Amino acid sequence: MTTVETATGAAKTMVLNMGPQHPSTHGVLRILLELDGETVVKAVPDLGYLHTGIEKSCEDKTYSQAITLTDRMDYLNPLGNNLVYCLAVEKLLGLEIPKRAQYIRVLMVELQRISSHLVWLGTHAIDLGAMSVFLYCFREREEILKIFEMFTGQRMMTSYIRIGGVALDPPAGWRQAVQKFLNMMPSRVDEYETLLTQNPIWTRRTKDIGYISAEDAIALSMTGPTLRAAGVAYDNRRVFPYSSYEEFNFDVPTRTESDCYARYLIRVAEVRESLKIVRQAMEKITDEGPIKAEAPGIIPPQREKMKTEMEALIYHFKIFTEGFSPHPGEAFVAVESPRGELGCFVASDGSPKPLRVHFRSPSFINLQALPKLIKGQLIADVIACIGTIDIVLGEVDR
Amino acid sequence: MTESSSQKANVVVECLRSWNQQAVEEVIEFRGETTVVVPRNLLRAAAERCRADSKLHFNLLTDATCVDRYPVEPRFELNYHLVSIPRRDRVRLQVRLTGQDPVVDSLVPVWPGANWLEREIFDLFGVRFTGHPDLRRILLPEDWEGYPLRKDFPVEGFRDVPSSGDLFKKSSML
Numbered sequence: 168m169t170t171v172e173t174a175t176g177a178a179k180t181m182v183l184n185m186g187p188q189h190p191s192t193h194g195v196l197r198i199l200l201e202l203d204g205e206t207v208v209k210a211v212p213d214l215g216y217l218h219t220g221i222e223k224s225c226e227d228k229t230y231s232q233a234i235t236l237t238d239r240m241d242y243l244n245p246l247g248n249n250l251v252y253c254l255a256v257e258k259l260l261g262l263e264i265p266k267r268a269q270y271i272r273v274l275m276v277e278l279q280r281i282s283s284h285l286v287w288l289g290t291h292a293i294d295l296g297a298m299s300v301f302l303y304c305f306r307e308r309e310e311i312l313k314i315f316e317m318f319t320g321q322r323m324m325t326s327y328i329r330i331g332g333v334a335l336d337p338p339a340g341w342r343q344a345v346q347k348f349l350n351m352m353p354s355r356v357d358e359y360e361t362l363l364t365q366n367p368i369w370t371r372r373t374k375d376i377g378y379i380s381a382e383d384a385i386a387l388s389m390t391g392p393t394l395r396a397a398g399v400a401y402d403n404r405r406v407f408p409y410s411s412y413e414e415f416n417f418d419v420p421t422r423t424e425s426d427c428y429a430r431y432l433i434r435v436a437e438v439r440e441s442l443k444i445v446r447q448a449m450e451k452i453t454d455e456g457p458i459k460a461e462a463p464g465i466i467p468p469q470r471e472k473m474k475t476e477m478e479a480l481i482y483h484f485k486i487f488t489e490g491f492s493p494h495p496g497e498a499f500v501a502v503e504s505p506r507g508e509l510g511c512f513v514a515s516d517g518s519p520k521p522l523r524v525h526f527r528s529p530s531f532i533n534l535q536a537l538p539k540l541i542k543g544q545l546i547a548d549v550i551a552c553i554g555t556i557d558i559v560l561g562e563v564d565r
Numbered sequence: 566m567t568e569s570s571s572q573k574a575n576v577v578v579e580c581l582r583s584w585n586q587q588a589v590e591e592v593i594e595f596r597g598e599t600t601v602v603v604p605r606n607l608l609r610a611a612a613e614r615c616r617a618d619s620k621l622h623f624n625l626l627t628d629a630t631c632v633d634r635y636p637v638e639p640r641f642e643l644n645y646h647l648v649s650i651p652r653r654d655r656v657r658l659q660v661r662l663t664g665q666d667p668v669v670d671s672l673v674p675v676w677p678g679a680n681w682l683e684r685e686i687f688d689l690f691g692v693r694f695t696g697h698p699d700l701r702r703i704l705l706p707e708d709w710e711g712y713p714l715r716k717d718f719p720v721e722g723f724r725d726v727p728s729s730g731d732l733f734k735k736s737s738m739l
Binding site: 214215218220222223224226227258259261385386387388389390399401406407496497498499501508510512514516522523525527531532534535564565 | 595598626627632681682702714720
């Protein structure tokens, strides 16, 4: 498919095809590596194996129908994808979301961040030969998925965040479930750190591997933990707050080493910060209150009203047959996904279907820096570098 | 729209206007977002200005994407979303291209991160970027025909119609 132009004057190099079925590529990523012995001279990523045309499909659906498609891009962060899409459509509509719904969103998205970082940590460790961390991480992730199932009825493809609010009220007993998780988790994070942070094999596999300077990272549009590990405190939750993040107390961890080890430390620190945010969100969520905005004609009416009031029935019918038509215009919203800046661009032409939906996926753009990270490194470090930028191929290819 | 966002918008527009009177074709304010429409021939220079001007300092190109307004002409709208990390500001640069001549200067010399973003637009919309170092398809196979995100490309793709055996009309090739 793709051919590599070999570097000039390199008579002794050979081209090695890595992937698309390689287990450490976390999906189907193919990389053509030009090697001089064991050293990488040039790397060319080849993607698109999971391209499903989600953006095109969104254009053929009404605004509400497209939410289910967003779950399926970054399958480790479905709630974050729901959120960014809904925020973009809400911006287009000029909707104001009730505070209670905003806090519920924050709670869910932060739990999602923890679960995504756990998957990252487990798989990254298994790539580098530390088998047991994987089992521990997935054990804790399971607890988060149970909370999601409780809230949404689904473990992964939740579609819980809807245009105008969230789908359902928090279920009975949710506080106890989240509190139980919060009590358990800090000591479990300590456990992972005991296994890895001082581990000589781990540090030798990750320290000084995959360095990128802050200038290069910004020039290559990198965001997320990778950029913060290079010393740039760019976090959308802090810089451009959305969904009431400005009311929460949390730190944005940064490092300056900008190697795989620094990125590991950043993500572990982010899990701890997310726990802080979850705790605050739990306190802010009141037991009673609206979970959806007041916007007849856009938000489906309550079941009870639909059965008893004529107007509500008409709105219900119109929303589910033809949808709603935002004012013509364009909106771009960016949130901080576990992988970096997740953006959504929605353009409306005044019809019930979006003219264009585009996702700025952090995996796709961070992957662009991979050739820079692995140039001059050993082939074994390629695995560490792919893991460290935390890509999800479903999101890369969309 | 808040006071501060309109002031911030003015900074961008003023800086570009003071550099070149023709640099700003139109300014669109919608839901607190600023879109600066620049003429096609000035795109790269205006982008360089946005990045290098110390009053603007848009150091991060976060996203680039295209909108196809077919059958309206000019049908393609390229949107570049810029972020200034030190100034905590966002702006959208927009360029409009016609269907007959969808060619524009590449922004890779300004932000190297534009590389894959432009390849994606080329792949899905068929917009060409002059000066791009590696303009190949990125998501679709290299032998793919047509540009699927164009509005005249059917959602379910081109395929045989069993009743007639004809192919659907193909997207206009460049």
